[in-house]
Amino acid sequence: MVNRSGMKWRALAGAMIAALAVGGCAQGLGGGTYARTEARRAMTVQFGTIEAVRAVQLEGTKTPIGSVAGAAIGGIAGNTVGGGRGQAVATVIGAVAGGLAGSAVEEGATRQAGVEVTVRLDNDQFLAVVQADEGEGFRPGERVRVLRDAGTTRVSR
Template sequence: MVSALVVAVLGLGVGGCATGLGGETYSRGEVRRAMTVQYGTVEAVRPVKLEGTKTPVGPLAGAAVGGIAGSSVGQGRGAAIATVIGAVAGGLAGAAVEEGATRSQGVEVTVRLDNDKLMAIVQDDKGEGFRPGETVRVLRDGGTMRVAR
């Protein structure tokens, strides 16, 4: 029962960490900020993989589940050793599960700006389907950039 509850909390925590990084998704920090807009033509598009998040949620939840599972093995000193081993193994497994669950498909869009400079921007692939030869906008806000129609 406790293990199932911890796994459910882990799933919600990992799902809550996933954010949209596509051209149409803005973070709260980007709201009401001026952005520089440049126009250009898509030169190339290629699929890329975006690594998943690595927060303390996955390892901590995994360690809790592993520790609880390990504590039910044996008695006395054996149970204590199994608890530690279960917590370490659970923490490693939880980190791997979180990273894998939040990994996503991305796209690298190479754009030739109107000033003839080339830029490559990586963002989530939200099915926008950019095509070579298409005119797009490149929006820039300090350190973040995105390609949009």
């Protein structure tokens, strides 16, 4: 005979592990982080001087993983409440609430600090670039490089 309580706890533990793994899914958005597809690709380089630096917040990812893991956890938890129709209702409510909570947890866990760097290029044009704050410590008056590729722009030293 299968122990239902043990199966529920194993399923709950598996869903929790999946939810925790979501935090590792964040993609690097800093000036020194390159996607694998950017390797060995030519970029346009411009030089300029930093005019301003402002702290910003980069929103987290919003994938189905957080919602699904939260719904699984909530549904399992709701299934342990009551019996009969009450148990079915609690399971549905738990799954919906868990899905919403899981989505919020994923977004919060993958949110990160960023910087908006405003650069006066050597041709006197201004450019503002938002990227993850990887501790570069950019300062107004500092000379920097602006690297541009198809859809990607970054500021670096």
